[in-house]
Amino acid sequence: EVQLVETGGGLIQPGGSLRLSCAASGFIVSSNYMSWVRQAPGKGLEWVSVMYSDGSTFYADSVKGRFTISRDNSKNTLYLQMNSLRAEDTAVYFCARMAHDSFDLWGQGTMVTVSS
Amino acid sequence: QTVVTQEPSFSVSPGGTVTLTCGLSSGSVSTSYYPSWYQQTPGQAPRTLIYITNTRSSGVPDRFSGSILGNKAALTITGAQAEDESDYYCVLYMGSGIYVFGTGTRVTVL
Numbered sequence: 001e002v003q004l005v006e007t008g009g010g011l012i013q014p015g016g017s018l019r020l021s022c023a024a025s026g027f028i029v030s031s032n033y034m035s036w037v038r039q040a041p042g043k044g045l046e047w048v049s050v051m052y053s054d055g056s057t058f059y060a061d062s063v064k065g066r067f068t069i070s071r072d073n074s075k076n077t078l079y080l081q082m083n084s085l086r087a088e089d090t091a092v093y094f095c096a097r098m099a100h101d102s103f104d105l106w107g108q109g110t111m112v113t114v115s116s
Numbered sequence: 117q118t119v120v121t122q123e124p125s126f127s128v129s130p131g132g133t134v135t136l137t138c139g140l141s142s143g144s145v146s147t148s149y150y151p152s153w154y155q156q157t158p159g160q161a162p163r164t165l166i167y168i169t170n171t172r173s174s175g176v177p178d179r180f181s182g183s184i185l186g187n188k189a190a191l192t193i194t195g196a197q198a199e200d201e202s203d204y205y206c207v208l209y210m211g212s213g214i215y216v217f218g219t220g221t222r223v224t225v226l
Contacts, residue, residue, distance in 0.1 A: 035215070037162075037217075044203075044205065044217060044218075044219055044220040045154070045156070045205050045217045045220070046217060047207070047214075047217055050213055052213070056213065057213075058212070058213030058214060060214075094161055099167070100150065100152075100167050100168050100171075101150035101152070101167075101168075101215070102152035102164065102167035102168070102207065103152070103154070103162070103164060103207070104164050104173065105164075106161040106164075107161065109161055
């Protein structure tokens with residue numbers, strides 16, 4: 001079955017770090033563009049970061065310099081390393097496979113809460 | 117900073133037609149932005165409806181269609197059904213690896 005499963009969310013204090021994982025099955029992560037998208041409680045969707053199949057990475061201004069997207073080809077898994085976390089980073093984080101510059105497969109999301 | 121604008125809300129009668137739009141705070145939307153559309157119900161992951169302006173994703177009913185209307189991307193629901201009551205988001209590719217979601221439109225069917 002083709003699917004994405006995110007893990008790693010939780011409660012973290014401001015200034016802390018967290019790493020999210022997105023395990024893929026049914027397709028090869030490294031052959032696809034892969035993104036992270038987040039949604040703060042009661043708010044809209046916000047694109048966070050993308051890793052292209054050639055390894056190039058891009059970030060939204062709101063997370064640039066604090067978040068790092070990466071992948072482990074041996075585990076067929078995408079990651080999001082989040083440092084210097086702020087209250088405004090509180091959100092459900094979705095990973096998504098991309099095709100034709102759109103998001104064609106979504107995970108179920110993992111909740112990150114930044115609070116003291 | 118680029119803002120992608122959508123109507124906050126729309127109400128449509130069952131069987132009716134509604135057109136949602138996706139615009140730019142400055143400039144016009146064209147096919148070069150590869151507009152795509154997503155449907156989301158509370159507590160669920162988004163569902164992909166339309167990509168590359170007007171291509172329906174697999175399994176999406178043909179009552180959903182995408183287009184460029186004037187200087188905006190548009191999503192039209194023709195013959196709305198109760199299950200279409202959701203939030204709808206567009207996404208534009210801004211180039212240089214940057215994607216921007218629209219502000220979202222809540223559609224009520226009543």
